[in-house]
Amino acid sequence: MRKLCVIPGDGIGVDVTPVAVAALRILLPDLQVVEAQAGWGCFVEHGCAVPERTLELMRDCGAGLFGAVQSPAHAVPGYRSAILTLRQQLDLSVNLRPVRSWPGISPRPGVDLLILRENSEGLYIGREHMASPDQAIAERQISRQACETLAQRAAEVARQRRSKRITLVHKANVLPLTCGLFRDTCRAVLEEQGLGEQVDERLVDVAALQLVEQPQNFDLLVTTNLFGDILSDLASYWSGGLATAPSLNWGKGIALAEPVHGSAPDIAGSGRANPIAALLSAALLLRHHWQLEEEATCLESAVERFLNDAQGLDHGTQTTERVAQGVLTRLDLLHR
Structure with a gap:
């Protein structure tokens, strides 16, 4: 039961x-x-x-x-x-956040993508403090274990969806330690799972633009907590909001x-x-x-x-x- x-x-x-x-x-x-x-x-x-x-x-x-x-x-x-x-x-x-076209409420047909977002850390760990009366600081946490768990689930979902494209979304050009660890760990797991040929990457700002312009070109997106929160809300426009x-x-x-x-x-x-x-x-x-x-x-x-x-x-x-x-x-x- x-x-x-x-x-x-x-x-x-x-x-x-x-x-x-x-x-x-x-x-x-x-x-x-x-x-x-x-x-x-x-x-x-x-x-x-x-x-x-x-x-x-x-x-x-x-x-x-x-x-x-x-x-x-x-x-x-x-x-x-x-x-x-x-x-x-x-x-x-x-x-896990799917976005697909639905009759009558979607502004464009042919959209069928899924965003997998790390859900436990990043900026959402809630570590904020006032460094001074005029300066607030928030910590961002990215761990290898959490990234491995996310990538393993991505491999599972990719097989279930028969995904031809797995897009890692990050900002490693500005955040080389945290986003770099995310990108490299996820890529390593997906390669171990035999899915390396399907993997590509997008900087988060480029991914946002392309989700607006060409959402039908995406299949499975894998990203960190805050980026996934924002991108999945943005992409939901294509499925009716x-x-x-x-x-x-x-x-x-x-x-x-x-x-x-x-x-x-x-x-x-x-x-x-x-x-x-x-x-x-x-x-x-x-x-x-x-x-x-x-x-x-x-x-x-x-x-x-x-x-x-x-x-x-x-x-x-x-x-x-x-x-x-x-x-x-x-x-x-x-x-x-």
Whole structure:
């Protein structure tokens, strides 16, 4: 029996996670679901953004679905982003972000790329200090072990996708130690895996330009934490924007699916939140964590059919319930 820990989080996370859970129940009728707390609201109520009980439930289930996180724009004593805490405490060291063209919402056909991002270190380790009243300093950490883990996952995904091109994205011309270690370690692992001929490189600024100009030319991009965060948000434009962007936080024997959109507190509870990112995140959980390719494809096909049938409709009228019913009805038919 498979287990799933659902962490709605803040804002519209509460609105979209039930839709993804309903889809997973169609595909996995015996799925056991437990719910846990995390996020800004949890911190306000309990003084802790990620309770130890939530970490225990995630470890027990091995699979999770996160809704959305709301963080203050200024430092709050004792608070650290719930999703960053979950990634680091559960060693979810790789982040997977697919970008593909979808009918009706993508501005260009033929885009099908995937960004693998190191998920545990870089500038996101949270080491900042005031060197003086007028100077703040942040540390960037790149380790050989984290780069090797990322590259090994890249090799796994490249074989699964039958990738013809693996692009290492860095800034080693300016950061020769940190980015140099990343580049050289990843390249060495990929060569050991027999994938050296598929590997090329891009400086991050060039990669950003080319993702805007020629996204269809990319296949699998592998990069560091901050660069991957920015590039994957940029690239999501080609798949309809952040409202439809899925992701998977991926560790060894544990994974946490996470729609990329924010908590959108202005529409929380209004029935206007788009659940497609949560649905597609659940598909990533099926494919990469549970190794259920057929079920993952089935869920993605249901989303694609709904979007194809919905072309020409006013997407401003596509409420959470309408999208949910549209996708779930098609999923039920496909899965029979």
